[in-house]
Amino acid sequence: MAIVVKRPKLSFWEKLYLPGIIKGLGITLRHFFLSLTGKTKVSMQYPEEKWDSHLPEYYRGAPALVTDEQGRERCVACQLCEFICPPRAITIHPEEIPSEDKWAKVEKRPQEFEIDMIRCIYCGLCEEVCPEQAIFLRKEYAFTGLKREDMVHNKKRLYEIGGVREGLVNKWNELK
C-alpha cells in the first residue's frame, strides 16, 4: 500500500523563495565572518598540531614488541601472531635460547621479528592472540619511507617503539 506523505503547507513568504535565500545567505555570511576573525576554530593544522596528547590508552597504533621489567624479551616465538595476522604482515625467524643464557628455561626466542607496516591493518589480533603479552599496539601511527624496505619494522625498531611493560606475565620469574 502506498503511503501518502503529507506535504507541509507553505506560507506566502516561504513560497516566494527569496526570503529563504536571504536568510540562508545570512547564515553563511555569519559563519564566514566568525571563522575569518578566528572565533570558530575547528581545524587542526596537521603536521604542526597533532592529536597525540589526546590519544586514549587503548589507541591502536603500530604493533610493537615489549620487554618486561627485568629486560627479558617477552616474545617466545610461538608464532601465533604470525598465523593470526589477517594480511600476513608478521614474519618471525625463531631461534633456540642457548643453555648458558640466564633465560634458558624459556627455550625459544625470535632471532628476527619483522612487521611489514605497508601490510598491517592495525586490527590488533596479534595483541589479542599473544599468550605472553609480548606484542602491543602502541600510539605511534605516522610512518613514512622512501622504499618498501623502509616500511618493514625489524626487531630492534619494534623494541624501540614498544619499550618496557610491567606485570601481567609472572610465570618466568624466579620462585621465591
Next chain:
Amino acid sequence: MDITFILISVAKIIGLVFLTILPMVAYSVWAERRVSALIQDRVGPNRVGIPFTKIRLAGLGQPIADGIKFLLKEDFTPSHVRKGYYWLAPALTMVPALLTCAVLPFGSELFGIKMVIADLSVGPLFIFAIASLSVYGIVLAGWASNSKYPFLGGVRSSSQMISYEISLGLSIVPILMIFGQLNLSDIVMEQARNGWALLPLWGDRLSLKGFLLFIPIFISFVIFTTSMFAETNRLPFDLPECETELVAGYHTEYSSMKFALFFLGEYAAMIIGSGLAVTLFLGGWSLPFGWLVPEDGASVPFWMGALHILSFLGKVVAFILFFIWVRWSLPRFRYDQLMRLGWVFFFEIALFNILLTAGILLFVK
C-alpha cells in the same frame, strides 16, 4: 587600419586578457576555495607560498602550483572518444568566454586612449551572440566523450543554457530602453553622470521618474543575475556537472590541461558576466555620487584613469565574491524546477517588466 591602432589594440588585449582576466581566473579559484572553507568553518588552502622558504602568504601560491600540476599531468585521451571533437570542445568553452570581454569598458581613458578593446555600438548583443557559442563547447564535450554521464551533462546544459538565454536577453531590455542605446561605453558614461542604474541618487535620476524606474531595474537585476548563474553553470544551477548525479557531467572524460580549460572557461565566463552586470547595473568604472566624472572632450589625467580601472576591478571582484557566497549557500535545483523557473517565472516576469518600463517611460515625465 593604421599600425598604431593595431599596436594599441594588441596592448589592450594583452593588458586586459592576459594580465588581468587570466590571473583573476586563477585567483578566483583560490578565493572560491578559501571563502568556501571559511563558510564551512574550515581553513582552506593556506600553505603554498614562496617555494623553498617558510613564507606562506596565506596560500597565494596555490593557483601557480595548481597550474603547474595541470600542465605536468598526463594528457589522457580515452580510446572510445571522437578525437577531433573531443579536442575541439575545451577550446570552444574557453574562447567565447574570453572573446566577450572585447566590448566591456574597463576604464575611462588612459593617455587619451579609450579603455575598451572594441568600442562597438552593439555591445550587449555582441556579448550574448558570442556567449551563447560556449554551449557548443559543452554539448560537443558531452557527445564526443561517448559515455553516459558526459552525454547527460551535455543534454542538460544545452537545454538549460538555451532556456536561460531568453530571460537573460529580455532582462536587459528595460536597461537598454532607459539608456536608449547599445554602446556600453556610453551607457557607463550616462550612469557616471546621472546615477547608476541601481543607485539613482544623483544627477537626472534623482527624481520621481528615476525612483519609479528603480523598480523595473531591480527586477531586471534579479533576473539577470540569476540567469547569469544558470548561464555560467554555477551552483545552484550547475546541473550540467552535478557531481552527485553525473560524476562530473560533461567533463568526466577529460584530464590535465583540457579539464583545466573547462575550469578556466567557467571562471572566465563568471568574471565577464560579473563585468557585464557591473557595467549595466552598477555604473561600470564610474565612482559613486558622480565623483571624478571626466568632462566631454577634456583629457583624463593618468591618476583618474587608473582610479576608474581600479573601481571597475573592485566592483567585479565584489561581484565574484557574491557569486562564490551564493554558491556555498544554496543547494542545487531539481531539473524540472530549473526549467519551471526559467520558462514559467523569469520569462513572464521579464516580459512584464519590459511593459512596466515602457509604461513608466511613456507616462511619467
